[in-house]
Amino acid sequence: MQLVEKAPAKINLTLDVIGKRPDGYHEVEMVMTTVDLADRIHLTLRNDRAITVEVDKGFVPGNEQNLAYQAAKLLQDRYAVNSGVHIYIEKNIPVSAGLAGGSTDAAATFRGLNRLWNLDASIDELAEYGAEIGSDVPFCVYGGTAIARGRGEKLEHIPSPPPCWVVLVKPPMGASTKDIYGKLDLKNLKHPDTGAVVDAIRERNFPAICAGLGNAMEDATFGLYPEVKSLKERVKSFGADGVLMSGSGPTVYALLQNESRAERIYNGLKGFVEQVFMVRLLGSGHRHDR
Incomplete structure (x- = not known):
């Protein structure tokens, strides 16, 4: 079986x-x-x-x-x-x-x-x-x-965000979560406003979700892997609605509601980085009652 x-x-x-x-x-x-x-x-x-x-x-x-x-x-x-x-x-x-x-x-x-x-x-x-x-x-x-x-x-x-395209870009290195936590300067972190992003998700306000994206680990990762910072800036320059590093990195992603713009960013990055993916947000998960 x-x-x-x-x-x-x-x-x-x-x-x-x-x-x-x-x-x-x-x-x-x-x-x-x-x-x-x-x-x-x-x-x-x-x-x-x-x-x-x-x-x-x-x-x-x-x-x-x-x-x-x-x-x-x-x-x-x-x-x-x-x-x-x-x-x-x-x-x-x-x-x-x-x-x-x-x-x-x-x-x-x-x-x-x-x-x-x-x-x-x-x-x-x-x-x-x-x-x-x-x-x-x-x-x-x-x-x-x-x-x-x-x-x-x-x-x-919480409810899922409004449907959108996600372009994921993984630079050619792995990031050690342990090393990155070791580099965190807890006194000087840039704290995202998680509450504001949750409110924007509940209101299905896509621009506000994109404006609120934030990751307190970015600076530590950028310090260890400057190429991740360069990659994020490159993705931003293509004009995505929102750009952020995921987790402790090194993957950077872009959120877009417009499919042809997502395709343009995907194609623009494809010649620059080997691992680039264009996917959708999944929406719902496995519910409690199952």
Whole structure:
């Protein structure tokens, strides 16, 4: 028996770092939403209890380090499952990109194995398990749009933004989240107004959403990777409605309501950077009642 689960990427419309927590993590507040750039997770039932991972791109671990493996192991242990699974990951989301590629693979593995292994867990239970694996996993279990607080695991679901095009540009390097947090100057951060962006989303006010985009980690990332700053300026120069770095980077994205302008930016960047994607916002996610 086999099934396939879609694993969409996320972008941050805002990302604010409130301060350092006693547990060593940073307290954050951010608005995240899913976009239609997705990995595909193929799950094949095994008759033994082995969990095996195969990835179609060489730079992703196919072992216990893979978050999809960790998600499968957690469910297998928690529910005393006597079957195993072969996880084949069709990778479309760039790696170490600020798009939650590993987290969304784990989330899709949770959702898929819930069906494959007939576990009958609720979506809320799966999100709770996800918090044990990574801060972005609970959001990725639900998808859609949410305000995330705490380490990123405390979620408040909100309506999705108005439909638009998203052009994602990933420069040819990965960004180390740990290094970037280490460079954060907490006293001098530029804090986005998350409340204003949430209000704009509720009012379906696209220009106000674009005007409010903000990421408190940009300056730290730009300090370590000046080419990300140059990339953001280049994307801005093409005349997008809104431009921001996602997560801790290095991916920069542009929001546009006009398809032909989105195509122009996509084509303009294609000759400059190898990994450029033009997708839609996804809108709704997996609801609580499912």
